[in-house]
Amino acid sequence: MIKLALSDEILMKIDKPARYIGNELNSVKKRPETVSIRFVMCFPDVYEIGMSHLGIQILYDMFNKRQDVWCERVYSPWPDLHKIMKEEEIPLFSLESQEPVKNSDFLGITLQYEMCYTNVLQILDLSGIPLSACERGENDPIVIGGGPCAYNPEPIAEFFDLFYIGEGETSYDALFDLYKEKKRHGASRIEFLRAAAGIPGIYVPSLYAVSYRADGTIDSFRPLYEDVPSIVQKQVVTDMTDAVYPEKPIVPFLKATQDRVVLEIQRGCIRGCRFCQAGMIYRPTREKSTERLKELAVQMLKSTGHEEISLSSLSSSDYTQLKELVNFLIEECRERRVNISLPSLRIDAFSLDVMSKVQDVRKSSLTFAPEAGSQRLRDVINKGLTEESILNGAKMAFSGGWNKVKFYFMLGLPTETAEDMRAIADLANAAAALYYETVPKENRNGKCQITVSTSFFVPKPFTPFQWAGMYPPKEYINRAKVVNDSIHAQLNRKSIKYNWHEADVTVLEGILARGDRKVGQAIRRVYEKGGIFDAWSEFFCYERWLDAFAECGIDPDFYTLRERDPEEIFPWDFIDAGVTKEFLLREWKNAMQASVSPNCRMRCMGCGANKYGGGVCFEDKN
Amino acid sequence: MKIRIKFRKYGVMKFIGHLDMMRYFQKAMRRAEIDICYSEGFSPHQIMSFAAPLGVGITSDGEYFDIEAGHSQSTACAIKMLNDTMVEGVEITGYVRLPDHAKPAMSVVAAADYTLSFREGVNPPALKSEFAAALNRFFTEQTEVLITKKTKRSEKTMDLKKLVYDFHMEGTETQPIFYLNLSTGSQDNLKPELAVAALFSDMGISFPSDSLMIHRLDVYAVSENGRDFVSLLDMGSVIE
Ligand code: SF4
Numbered sequence: 001m002i003k004l005a006l007s008d009e010i011l012m013k014i015d016k017p018a019r020y021i022g023n024e025l026n027s028v029k030k031r032p033e034t035v036s037i038r039f040v041m042c043f044p045d046v047y048e049i050g051m052s053h054l055g056i057q058i059l060y061d062m063f064n065k066r067q068d069v070w071c072e073r074v075y076s077p078w079p080d081l082h083k084i085m086k087e088e089e090i091p092l093f094s095l096e097s098q099e100p101v102k103n104s105d106f107l108g109i110t111l112q113y114e115m116c117y118t119n120v121l122q123i124l125d126l127s128g129i130p131l132s133a134c135e136r137g138e139n140d141p142i143v144i145g146g147g148p149c150a151y152n153p154e155p156i157a158e159f160f161d162l163f164y165i166g167e168g169e170t171s172y173d174a175l176f177d178l179y180k181e182k183k184r185h186g187a188s189r190i191e192f193l194r195a196a197a198g199i200p201g202i203y204v205p206s207l208y209a210v211s212y213r214a215d216g217t218i219d220s221f222r223p224l225y226e227d228v229p230s231i232v233q234k235q236v237v238t239d240m241t242d243a244v245y246p247e248k249p250i251v252p253f254l255k256a257t258q259d260r261v262v263l264e265i266q267r268g269c270i271r272g273c274r275f276c277q278a279g280m281i282y283r284p285t286r287e288k289s290t291e292r293l294k295e296l297a298v299q300m301l302k303s304t305g306h307e308e309i310s311l312s313s314l315s316s317s318d319y320t321q322l323k324e325l326v327n328f329l330i331e332e333c334r335e336r337r338v339n340i341s342l343p344s345l346r347i348d349a350f351s352l353d354v355m356s357k358v359q360d361v362r363k364s365s366l367t368f369a370p371e372a373g374s375q376r377l378r379d380v381i382n383k384g385l386t387e388e389s390i391l392n393g394a395k396m397a398f399s400g401g402w403n404k405v406k407f408y409f410m411l412g413l414p415t416e417t418a419e420d421m422r423a424i425a426d427l428a429n430a431a432a433a434l435y436y437e438t439v440p441k442e443n444r445n446g447k448c449q450i451t452v453s454t455s456f457f458v459p460k461p462f463t464p465f466q467w468a469g470m471y472p473p474k475e476y477i478n479r480a481k482v483v484n485d486s487i488h489a490q491l492n493r494k495s496i497k498y499n500w501h502e503a504d505v506t507v508l509e510g511i512l513a514r515g516d517r518k519v520g521q522a523i524r525r526v527y528e529k530g531g532i533f534d535a536w537s538e539f540f541c542y543e544r545w546l547d548a549f550a551e552c553g554i555d556p557d558f559y560t561l562r563e564r565d566p567e568e569i570f571p572w573d574f575i576d577a578g579v580t581k582e583f584l585l586r587e588w589k590n591a592m593q594a595s596v597s598p599n600c601r602m603r604c605m606g607c608g609a610n611k612y613g614g615g616v617c618f619e620d621k622n
Numbered sequence: 623m624k625i626r627i628k629f630r631k632y633g634v635m636k637f638i639g640h641l642d643m644m645r646y647f648q649k650a651m652r653r654a655e656i657d658i659c660y661s662e663g664f665s666p667h668q669i670m671s672f673a674a675p676l677g678v679g680i681t682s683d684g685e686y687f688d689i690e691a692g693h694s695q696s697t698a699c700a701i702k703m704l705n706d707t708m709v710e711g712v713e714i715t716g717y718v719r720l721p722d723h724a725k726p727a728m729s730v731v732a733a734a735d736y737t738l739s740f741r742e743g744v745n746p747p748a749l750k751s752e753f754a755a756a757l758n759r760f761f762t763e764q765t766e767v768l769i770t771k772k773t774k775r776s777e778k779t780m781d782l783k784k785l786v787y788d789f790h791m792e793g794t795e796t797q798p799i800f801y802l803n804l805s806t807g808s809q810d811n812l813k814p815e816l817a818v819a820a821l822f823s824d825m826g827i828s829f830p831s832d833s834l835m836i837h838r839l840d841v842y843a844v845s846e847n848g849r850d851f852v853s854l855l856d857m858g859s860v861i862e
Contacts, residue, residue: 001632001633001634001710001711002633002634004634008679008741008832008835009832011637011679012678012679012832017637017678018637018638018639018642021634021637022634023634023635023709023710023711024709025649025707025709251649253638253642253645253646254642255642255645259645301652302653303653304649304653305648305649305650305651305652305653305707306649306652307648307649307652336652337660337666339665359664360663360664360665363664
């Protein structure tokens with residue numbers, strides 16, 4: 001049996017030692033001498049979060065299907081172990097082989113949210129890999145970033161040797177083949193990176209130079225050499241049905257956030273909500289065939305033994321064969337005593353019927369995500385949901401026996417006024433009133449419980465709102481207060497509960513999401529000051545970030561408060577994400593006029609993503 | 623029908639806690655397609671109960687849980703099906719049918735035996751013969767050995783003579799191993815390291831308890847005659 005990297009003494013004194021021992025069912029062990037590439041895949045957060053991430057499971061499976069690659073995993077050591085590893089100088093290790101990460105050929109880090117950036121530095125530091133890519137030597141792993149935050153990699157560009165822009169399924173084979181070839185010929189790290197820049201989707205930050213104007217915006221962004229492409233093309237899997245998918249996903253011992261089979265039914269979203277980055281960068285929408293999904297569901301349930309299966313997609317209701325798929329799953333899962341969870345379903349007659357079959361109506365709650373309280377603001381964000389349809393859905397739900405309803409909204413959206421904020425409270429009140437109207441006293445299961453949650457909006461690259469200004473930090477909490485006060489003024493206030501998020505972290509996400517290369521030094525400062533696990537409110541320290549910005553001479557307001565000029569060169573403009581800047585700008589202007597755009601199935605808006613030659617753009621044309 | 627399953631837990635699996643082991647086996651039952659029965663309701667649970675939870679860091683040759691099954695394959699077949707889907711560090715070693723009136727494992731557990739040995743790289747503070755002599759003086763020749771067990775809320779005085787059924791030395795002169803058979807279960811639960819710590823302190827040895835490796839050998843119930851112990855596995859019969 002394998003020798004663990006950590007001693008029994010250490011494992012016995014830290015929290016949840018199971019995070020660090022590997023050995024999970026379906027994890028892959030290979031003999032090192034049989035492979036030519038060692039890849040360590042990292043999710044820079046705690047094990048239970050990282051293990052729940054579908055993307056890593058897909059790539060882990062795909063990489064390990066290659067005989068010449070051994071892909072392993074690593075997650076962020078929790079602060080208790082972090083401290084011990086620093087004190088005792090224990091190098092960070094991968095779970096499968098328990099060997100130092102530093103000995104691998106590649107370290108791939110998935111970037112799912114901005115607040116994990118200090119954890120990226122933690123991973124590099126504990127591994128003994130120089131933080132700056134330019135300080136790394138021939139024996140250091142090639143550090144790759146990927147995932148949604150790689151669509152603006154600039155704030156963390158100096159820490160990565162390369163970024164993979166888009167879906168991993170397409171270009172990794174070419175990258176591995178190139179690496180093997182270069183290694184065979186004894187090529188240097190720099191030679192490899194230079195050649196890798198030629199692979200579609202690969203961005204090598206060190207091969208580009210940025211210059212700035214006096215006002216701090218970008219003047220030019222250019223490759224240093226002629227053979228390095230000036231535009232990096234987002235990678236897309238055209239055929240989802242035949243794409244690789246893990247039939248035997250890893251089953252953790254610890255209860256991960258996603259302790260279930262996850263069935264990805266489609267990628268992308270037809271809706272075009274203007275705040276939503278996922279809805280833009282995963283265009284075009286591509287479905288997996290129902291036949292393939294049925295097969296996968298059965299295989300994965302068998303190979304994992306999970307007691308629950310969940311559909312994964314941005315908007316499951318838009319999957320064209322949803323009825324057939326769900327009916328199949330209900331049948332199959334009843335026999336196997338497996339629970340079904342159906343997130344992201346629009347509330348309508350069909351979904352209510354399905355949900356009444358798969359969950360306990362009296363205990364469960366239904367979710368609506370109007371995102372904005374007033375019709376005007378919903379038009380601005382292109383959330384094609386009317387008050388009538390929301391209340392209609394609520395009414396059906398109440399008649400069906402539900403009395404718990406959750407509403408999700410965003411605050412701090414562009415053009416938002418106090419009236420829009422108060423409309424949130426009005427909508428919640430109207431829903432509560434509807435309950436008492438719809439359900440006769442004798443049928444009521446107590447009071448209805450309306451939960452209103454608001455998060456603060458952060459403008460993201462490659463969305464129509466990438467030009468939008470944010471608000472000063474204090475303004476966010478004020479907005480939550482407006483909502484809170486007006487909920488307390490409602491007739492049905494006793495049936496409404498209101499939750500809101502902290503505002504400090506919103507401002508930081510704003511800086512990191514649309515930051516440029518200058519921001520990188522501040523991230524490093526924060527790490528040097530002891531900042532890790534910033535995505536966790538108990539570890540996040542706003543002052544530490546403010547101090548770091550001040551020390552580095554960075555003005556946070558430059559990144560947050562400014563509404564961008566249509567002419568401005570964005571740090572992420574060198575990426576072609578499929579959606580064109582012209583389309584996004586058109587949509588930004590439509591937003592300012594509160595003009596609604598149709599979804600991809602109603603009418604094509606010419607976003608540019610049809611150049612990938614697949615998905616919804618060609619649905620009627622074959 | 624009632625089935626009792628016995629397994630070994632070794633290697634890195636000793637770091638997987640009791641609750642996670644339960645979840646592990648719930649999934650394993652599905653993978654091995656064991657015809658386990660479920661409770662009623664919207665989220666049905668498997669009918670499964672464990673005998674005696676094992677602490678994190680302890681390995682074992684004798685862990686047990688009982689299940690209720692609709693029907694069953696032969697013992698040999700079921701063991702194979704289960705072992706085909708185990709991770710390294712968990713091995714199914716027994717699968718027997720219990721009489722229908724059998725009480726759940728948890729409620730019949732009366733004793734368990736353990737070995738405690740020194741971790742690799744740790745120098746034992748005394749030779750086996752020295753420990754044996756001390757043990758005689760401290761335990762075997764006494765009629766009462768009182769120790770205090772501290773918990774978060776209280777201090778409790780216990781008589782080792784009533785709780786420890788066998789305490790002797792094994793291993794070699796330079797690598798001594800402590801063998802203990804002691805009371806286990808809901809009423810008089812004694813941790814083996816407490817008994818060994820009491821011996822150490824009687825010998826005037828101060829020794830960190832984490833330099834000992836604890837291994838459970840088996841778990842027992844009181845036999846029908848009320849005098850002997852019987853291994854939990856022997857309470858059922860092999861399915862042909
Ligand atoms: S090209 Fe048209 S159909 Fe295709 S994703 Fe863009 S808007 Fe939708």
